Amino acid sequence: MDNIKARFHLPGLTGNFKMNMVLITMLENCPEYFRDGVEIASLFGAFPPSVWNGGRPIGGFTCSPDYIYAVVEACNSRGIPVRFTFTNPMLKEEHLKDDYCNMVMQIANNGLNEVIVFSELLENYIRETYPKYKVTSSTCKRITDPVKLHEELNKDYNVVVLDYDLNNRWDILDDLPHKEKVELLANSSCIPNCQKRSDEYETCGLQMIAYNEHIRKYPGKPFDMKDYSNKTLATDFDCPAMRRDPFEIRTLRQHISPDLIWNEYLPRGFNQFKLSGRGTGRLWVLETYMYYLIKPECRDEARFIFMHNLEKNGVIKIDNM
Numbered sequence: 265m266d267n268i269k270a271r272f273h274l275p276g277l278t279g280n281f282k283m284n285m286v287l288i289t290m291l292e293n294c295p296e297y298f299r300d301g302v303e304i305a306s307l308f309g310a311f312p313p314s315v316w317n318g319g320r321p322i323g324g325f326t327c328s329p330d331y332i333y334a335v336v337e338a339c340n341s342r343g344i345p346v347r348f349t350f351t352n353p354m355l356k357e358e359h360l361k362d363d364y365c366n367m368v369m370q371i372a373n374n375g376l377n378e379v380i381v382f383s384e385l386l387e388n389y390i391r392e393t394y395p396k397y398k399v400t401s402s403t404c405k406r407i408t409d410p411v412k413l414h415e416e417l418n419k420d421y422n423v424v425v426l427d428y429d430l431n432n433r434w435d436i437l438d439d440l441p442h443k444e445k446v447e448l449l450a451n452s453s454c455i456p457n458c459q460k461r462s463d464e465y466e467t468c469g470l471q472m473i474a475y476n477e478h479i480r481k482y483p484g485k486p487f488d489m490k491d492y493s494n495k496t497l498a499t500d501f502d503c504p505a506m507r508r509d510p511f512e513i514r515t516l517r518q519h520i521s522p523d524l525i526w527n528e529y530l531p532r533g534f535n536q537f538k539l540s541g542r543g544t545g546r547l548w549v550l551e552t553y554m555y556y557l558i559k560p561e562c563r564d565e566a567r568f569i570f571m572h573n574l575e576k577n578g579v580i581k582i583d584n585m
Contacts, residue, residue, distance in 0.1 A: 275541035277309035318351030354469035443533035
């Protein structure tokens with residue numbers, strides 16, 4: 265197991281950016297707190313209001329080119345790629361020329377950075393227009409058929425993110441080619457075999473399109489889904505996974521614990537792990553990082569130092585007793 269890296273892909277380019285920078289600095293300065301072989305493989309997400317974004321809707325302020333460049337540079341200067349979640353399954357030809365998304369791609373077009381794709385339409389456009397990017401096949405595709413998964417892994421993808429329902433299917437996992445390209449979603453909060461997951465991805469994609477249309481037509485006006493008559497947006501969509509805390513999800517069948525990562529997955533050749541956390545609270549993300557990245561005997565001290573630095577950097581505010 266010596267020199268084997270456990271490569272973690274961390275959530276958030278904007279909402280968790282400062283938090284992730286504190287974590288990366290802590291890994292540089294206090295490596296003794298971290299599990300053996302921990303490596304930050306990328307920070308994934310998108311800059312609001314990217315219409316190409318998928319998986320989780322993002323709103324809020326429109327990021328300036330200077331801010332985008334600063335985030336990309338902060339990551340890349342440490343050798344860490346940014347990884348755009350451009351997995352909106354509802355895109356049409358008209359969206360390919362989106363000025364904002366193309367501007368983001370141009371800023372980060374240096375050969376280090378990556379993009380996660382779902383739509384074949386967008387994938388073809390990116391491969392042709394921005395060939396320097398490493399391309400990842402998204403878990404949103406929900407490929408659970410072993411034959412199709414083998415085909416996907418044999419395609420020109422840098423990484424293929426598996427459907428979480430395959431996480432504990434060793435009969436399938438052990439037979440996969442290119443295990444170095446396989447990425448596993450370790451901490452999914454969804455129920456096993458969720459029948460609504462693909463519908464949710466489509467809903468999120470439509471929300472991103474509607475949000476971008478809104479801010480173009482009504483700049484400065486708050487966005488409210490009820491203003492839209494398109495019933496396919498599923499404004500009443502509700503899912504128990506949205507309310508699960510980082511402790512409850514550990515009881516789910518597809519959950520991959522740290523012990524399993526180091527004792528089972530790494531020895532079998534799987535070394536890439538995605539940690540979900542876009543759209544969750546900072547405490548949720550903090551506990552996830554402590555659980556996966558920090559040695560159990562160091563968690564209390566590491567949590568204290570981490571939270572102290574988050575407060576010092578203005579990420580959280582802890583009231584004095």
